Amino acid sequence: MRKLITLLFCFSALLGFSQSEDLDNLTIQLAFQKPDTSKVITSLQIIKLLYHTKDYNKALQFIRESEKLSNDLNYDAGIAEITYYKALIFAKKEDYINAIDYYTKSKDLYIALADTLGVAKINNSIGLIEIARGNYDKGLQFSLSAIDVLEKRDLKEELCDAYRNLATAYHKMEAYDQAITFYKKTLDLEESLGKEEEIIQTNKNLGDLYYNKKEFKKALYYFNSVLTSIDTSDTVLRGDVLTKIGSSYLSLNNLDQAKEYITQGLRLNRRLNNDKGTLIGLNTAGELYLREKKPIVAERLLYEATTLGRALEDNEQLIINYGLRAKLDSVESNFKLAYIWQKRYFELKNDVEKQKQQASTKKLEKEAIVVPVEIKDLNSNNNAVNQALIDQHQEEKKANKEEIKRLNIIFYSMxxxxxxxxxxxxxxxxxxxxxxxxxxxxxxxxxxxxxxxxxxxxxxxxxxxxxxxxxxxxxxxxxxxxxxxxxxxxxxxxxxxxxxxxxxxxxxxxxxxxxxxxxxxxxxxxxxxxxxxxxx
Missing domain, CATH: 3.90.20 (Hemagglutinin Ectodomain; Chain B)
Known part of the structure; x- marks a missing residue:
């Protein structure tokens, strides 16, 4: 894996040099062109290069000039593409209101031009924004509607974004198997495109998914891939990965390996003042020492985790912490305290589940998930897929409610x-x-x-x-x-x-x-x- 990353880095450096040379050539070419549609096309090529090199301010300068020329020429295809890149840049700057506005304008133009590829790219980009804003159902549908067109055209850059959008949406919706499928597709495209940073993040996401599924051997493979790429970096990402590798080894009952990584992760998170990472590390270390039958050390770590978790109001980690403290007091035959921690564990878990259920219900009431008319006209097959996904999601939510009801019965019985x-x-x-x-x-x-x-x-x-x-x-x-x-x-x-x-x-x-x-x-x-x- 290290050799692959090195090759990708060299490829990226050569690609960067090539892009710089292309940009100079296109700028010279633009200077000598007549003010017609060819000049707009050359300008769009420059805008695309500047966008991919993340020089957004310079790209906006070319966009303003090109937009003025396209309007003078009534060149709708040029205006649609320029508006699309303007929306992309606003999205990168997290100005989602302007981004959606320009995406909508660009989409109207593409629909008028019957440009299915342009509509697909717009839908993919809107899907990315909706997912970033937490509207996973809507983002999922926009991205799915773009997949067929992008795959037929083999547009790797756009497909990479689309797959990542879908993987992210499924991940957030806890549909882990679908998320893994699309993250793997994303990883293949990122490796072929030489996207080093994105490769690291996708490996991390795959590790997290397998970790959540309790498939710890597979999780270790992807976490180790991340660690190999950032082995010398004292970053929050490394601290998180070290802790999760330690936790994976702990779940596999490899206590020696677990202690090594958990200790490294906890020390790094403390050094970085990363409270969230420190909290996870404390809970994991507490569980480790509890398994090693060292209750005094475990109690000290779990007490610190309780204090930090309450300060951060991190209910997810507090649930884990309360469960471990109940187990610790049971081991020490302090059944009265164990009962109190067990009670707090179930109460907090119940509250969190109710909050999730209420939030999900409010979201469904607030948003009517309807596929845009334009998409229906362009690709009727996608409608059936989307509706099937909606129905599946509703079934999953119904099943979740039944599961919550069942868990409540079990809780009250216990x-x-x-x-x-x-x-x-x-x-x-x-x-x-x-x-x-x-x-x-x-x-x-x-x-x-x-x-x-x-x-x-x-x-x-x-x-x-x-x-x-x-x-x-x-x-x-x-x-x-x-x-x-x-x-x-x-x-x-x-x-x-x-x-x-x-x-x-x-x-x-x-x-x-x-x-x-x-x-x-x-x-x-x-x-x-x-x-x-x-x-x-």
């Missing part, structure tokens, strides 16, 4: 499903919280019961120790009391049996009294100790 899922999740969350609270209460009660159990065990142990002391005390007291009572009983039994004499008994009375006192004192102390324990 929204309802999301609400149901959200309610279910909220109920699960509340139930989980209640369970956690109930479990915590049980744990607190278990702790209190454990504390009480420990206290009871301590009391039980204390009581056991007290019982042991009591048993030991009772054992000692019982033993002492038993000894005293046994001694007293022994004395009484001896006395009863008569084993003791009176003298012996009297001798033992103090000991018996002491034993009785000991037993009495022991019982008294035991009674006092028992009373104190009861009071405690």
């Amino acid at each position: 929204l309802l499903a999301l609400l149901v899922v959200s309610t279910f999740l909220i109920l699960i969350y509340l139930k989980r919280n209640n369970r956690i609270k109930y479990t915590k209460d049980l744990e607190d009660k278990n702790k209190q019961i454990n504390i009480q159990n420990i206290a009871i065990l301590d009391q039980t142990k204390n009581l056991e120790d007290i019982n042991k002391v009591k048993d030991k005390l009772f054992s000692i007291v019982s033993h002492d009391l038993k000894d005293s009572l046994t001694s007293i009983k022994g004395f009484i039994d001896l006395l009863k049996d008569g084993s003791l004499s009176k003298e012996e008994f009297n001798h033992l009375i103090p000991e018996l009294s002491e034993n009785a006192n000991n037993a009495s004192l022991l019982l008294f102390n035991l009674l006092n100790w028992s009373n104190r324990k009861c009071n405690l």
Whole structure:
């Protein structure tokens, strides 16, 4: 491709030199000609050369002189051609009002002369203006009406413009297959005519069309052709192409290649202060890092894209951005935020679709698409083609409305499903919280019961120790009391049996009294100790 571009450049340089030489020869020839129709024809050749070299002011000077001479000679064919070139120059200067006015005058003259080629060229040029003004249906019909005549005459320059007009119209109407067909025809003619700048733009348009159709391998072919031609230029076009090449590789899951081109495109767009390109680059880079599972970097880039998109009011990129942010928050399990971004995504998408639908409806109401009477007279076959295209377009719009209705149903169904899922999740969350609270209460009660159990065990142990002391005390007291009572009983039994004499008994009375006192004192102390324990 690089060799082809180089050859075309050399051809253009040689052609430019040849045109300059032709212009000098024609100017000399004009100076020596008599003021008749041949002088007008020579002047028209000079005007044509000046127009193609974009020297519009000088061309207008020759137009004024030639127009005056043609009027003096009543040379209608010359006046028609001169008026046509005057309209072309006003169109190039984007003065569409004057351009349409002169095209109409020129067309009237061509119709009077029954010059079908002249009418075809006019219709092609009007088609170009209508497309530039956004009237794609009307522009499409004017260009289609010119195609047959131009193809039969093999007028490459005019055909190139006609094909480009048709491709542009179909592109704007999102009829991508037809647009691709005519852009390819345009590209073939541009290459044969050596139009370097136009070749680059047509390759870019073809890349965009295949990109929109998600045929990324074909898109890469045309984008790389553009990049080869402008590889050393820091331009907005290069920034756009780099970003779209990166996005294409990303869609093909070639992340390494994608990162290389996306990074280059984003840096170039930042350097050029191209906000639109930067916004696209940020969204694309955010998607890249999201796929690479680097959510922190992705979040930073997408946040910047959101801010820039809102500042530019770029709804198309904001829709992409909201979708990516919803995906990012879902990955990070932040479902509440993901739901908010998803809601914004659907709301904005719905608004944009409604605006497009309203604009399309207003346009249809405002403009009655009618093929000019002159065209009907010149080529009745084109009428059938045009009407078929109109019917097809109406069918497409009807199908689009049905598709929008279907998408609305899907959107509201998804929204309802999301609400149901959200309610279910909220109920699960509340139930989980209640369970956690109930479990915590049980744990607190278990702790209190454990504390009480420990206290009871301590009391039980204390009581056991007290019982042991009591048993030991009772054992000692019982033993002492038993000894005293046994001694007293022994004395009484001896006395009863008569084993003791009176003298012996009297001798033992103090000991018996002491034993009785000991037993009495022991019982008294035991009674006092028992009373104190009861009071405690």
